[in-house]
Amino acid sequence: MASDWSDPRPMSPHLQVWRWHATMASSILHRATGIANYFGAVAIAIWVILLAFGAEGSVAFLFEGPMAWVTRFALIGLTYAISYHWLNGLRHLVWDFGKGYDPKGSNLRSILIMIGAVIPTALLWLNLGA
Amino acid sequence: MTDYRTPAAKVRGLGASGHASKHWMAHRVTAIALFFLAPVFVYMLAMSGAPDPAAARAFFASPMGAIITLLTLTAGLAHMRSGMLEVIEDYIHKPFTKTVLVLANSFLTIGLWLVTAFALLKLAL
Numbered sequence A: 001m002a003s004d005w006s007d008p009r010p011m012s013p014h015l016q017v018w019r020w021h022a023t024m025a026s027s028i029l030h031r032a033t034g035i036a037n038y039f040g041a042v043a044i045a046i047w048v049i050l051l052a053f054g055a056e057g058s059v060a061f062l063f064e065g066p067m068a069w070v071t072r073f074a075l076i077g078l079t080y081a082i083s084y085h086w087l088n089g090l091r092h093l094v095w096d097f098g099k100g101y102d103p104k105g106s107n108l109r110s111i112l113i114m115i116g117a118v119i120p121t122a123l124l125w126l127n128l129g130a
Numbered sequence B: 001m002t003d004y005r006t007p008a009a010k011v012r013g014l015g016a017s018g019h020a021s022k023h024w025m026a027h028r029v030t031a032i033a034l035f036f037l038a039p040v041f042v043y044m045l046a047m048s049g050a051p052d053p054a055a056a057r058a059f060f061a062s063p064m065g066a067i068i069t070l071l072t073l074t075a076g077l078a079h080m081r082s083g084m085l086e087v088i089e090d091y092i093h094k095p096f097t098k099t100v101l102v103l104a105n106s107f108l109t110i111g112l113w114l115v116t117a118f119a120l121l122k123l124a125l
Helices: A022-052 A056-063 A065-095 A103-116 A118-127 B007-011 B020-047 B053-061 B063-091 B095-124
Strands: none
Touching: A022 A056, A022 A065, A022 A103, A022 B053, A022 B063, A022 B095, A056 A065, A065 A103, A065 A118, A065 B020, A103 A118, A118 B020, B020 B063, B053 B063, B053 B095, B063 B095
């Protein structure tokens, strides 16, 4: 491929040529779950407002028929996002004390948190009999 | 024309806003609040019988449900506002788009906080 790039010095690594690793994935997932929680919280707040004004019927379709499964799936995803962000947020608070920066342990904790967030999600939804 | 302004006076106000450490600390304070509040709120809401409207109304109208929801809502929206501000400032560089999104984020989180708090009080009182 022809390129105008003539600078012989090594290029700064870019996201597309960067080997994925656990701590990178967990960092990106922290932002992604934060954004998911944002919209999840907005949705729940709007639902509380609709309840207060007796207008919850306008979103009743979300809990009926096949749509109920889409909503349930989204809420299970939101439960995972909250669980992940909570666990990884705790890790951020520990980092603020200057602890938990060893590479091997960091990789391990990244994977443990990604898997660990499944536990509260599963416990809650099994309890609900979903 | 002679310019009497000192070099320092010319650059003052052009740099960083100087609010970074306050923003940093506020994000941690709301995080610690949510460390305690979020699990309690999620568990209580999940067990309340929601999304059944009557069960959800009873939950938000109960003193414990209303208080936990108000606390989680307040800490949550403050945390959401500062977190989303961070994301916008990191990824959106066009000044106009950035300003619009920063304003939208502030209006949405503050507005939603007031309206939802009003809705909760209406349900609870």
